[in-house]
Amino acid sequence: MKKKPYALVVGGTGMLEKVCHWLVDQDYFVSVINRHEERFQEMVKRTKQPAKQPERFHPLTLDYHDGETLQSKIQEAVSEHGVPDLVVSWIHSSAPEALPIIMKHCETRTEPWKLLHIQGSSSFFVKENTPVPENCQYRRVYLGFVVEDNQSRWLTHHEISNGVIKVLQKDYKETVVGTLKPWHKRPG
Ligand SMILES: NC(=O)c1ccc[n+]([C@@H]2O[C@H](COP(=O)([O-])OP(=O)(O)OC[C@H]3O[C@@H](n4cnc5c(N)ncnc54)[C@H](OP(=O)(O)O)[C@@H]3O)[C@@H](O)[C@H]2O)c1
Known part of the structure; x- marks a missing residue:
């Protein structure tokens, strides 16, 4: 049987909850980095397909x-589920x-993998270089804001x-979700 694609999501119990559910709909197995196990359980429960979910999330x-714990828990996840296709x-x-x-x-993968790197608004103006391994398909998403009714x-x-789901579907290289202009109108 073909192995399911594997995604690792940081922020999946917060702003990326819908991304996690969408990935499961796309047949991914999803590991979610989080601090609060109960928030994770709540996120899993809010799925559209309850029967499918529990065994699809980790x-x-x-x-x-805590770099040491991150290192050892990722190592465990990789040993159990393989190296992620998508982060x-x-x-x-x-x-x-x-x-x-x-x-x-x-x-350590031989095949390419994709990194969707989400950054805050102010990072847009810094345009920092993120060094990535050769086999990484790097995609950057800046979070903007919304201007409505002035x-x-x-x-x-x-x-x-x-916005993140759209980037995954269209495979955009660099995207702003919302707007960053005019910068002086950003929320206080
Ligand atoms: N435009 C911008 O530049 C910008 C930037 C930042 C935020 N915002 C706004 O602010 C809102 C909230 O932002 P937020 O950062 O609180 O995002 P969030 O996505 O609501 O919460 C943070 C997420 O990251 C996880 N997390 C946080 N710190 C962690 C840690 N030390 N170790 C492991 N996991 C950790 C949390 O896990 P747990 O659930 O376990 O805590 C949660 O899933 C967003 O909805 C957005 O609108 C805007």
């Missing part, structure tokens, strides 16, 4: 600031070592997930 409950990463800038640790494991607000979880 919690990796840890704090991504969707929403990691706060307070943990700069977390994504490189994840990438180190993906580097007022601005941050994106909802739903809008963020829909």
Whole structure:
């Protein structure tokens, strides 16, 4: 039997919940990095296909600031489920070592794998270079904001997930979800 594609999602119990459900609909097995196991269980319960879900999701409950634990739990997940085909990463800038640790494991694949790297609005203006392994298909998503009726607000979880799903479907290389212009109108 053909092995299911495997995705690792950071932020799947928050803004990327709908992305996790969509990935399962696309027949992925999904590991979700999170801190709160109960939030993970709630996220799994909110699926459209309850019968399919429990065995399609796997919690990796840890704090991504703790490099040693991240390293060992990813190692365990890779031994059990293989090296991910897809990583969707929403990691706060307070943990700069977390994504490189994840990438180190993906580097061991012989086939290409995809990284969807989600970054906050202000990263757009820094345009930092993210070094990735040779076999990585790098896709970058900047989170913007929404201007409506002359007022601005941050994106909802739903809008963020829909934007990320579109990037996965269309395979865009670099995308802004929402807008970053005019910058002075960003929410306070
Ligand atoms: N436009 C922008 O630049 C921008 C940037 C950031 C945020 N925002 C807005 O702010 C809202 C909330 O942002 P948020 O960052 O709180 O996102 P979130 O996606 O709601 O929550 C953070 C996610 O990351 C996980 N997580 C956080 N810290 C972790 C850690 N140390 N170790 C492991 N997992 C960790 C959380 O897991 P647990 O569920 O277990 O806690 C959760 O899944 C978004 O809806 C967005 O609209 C906008």
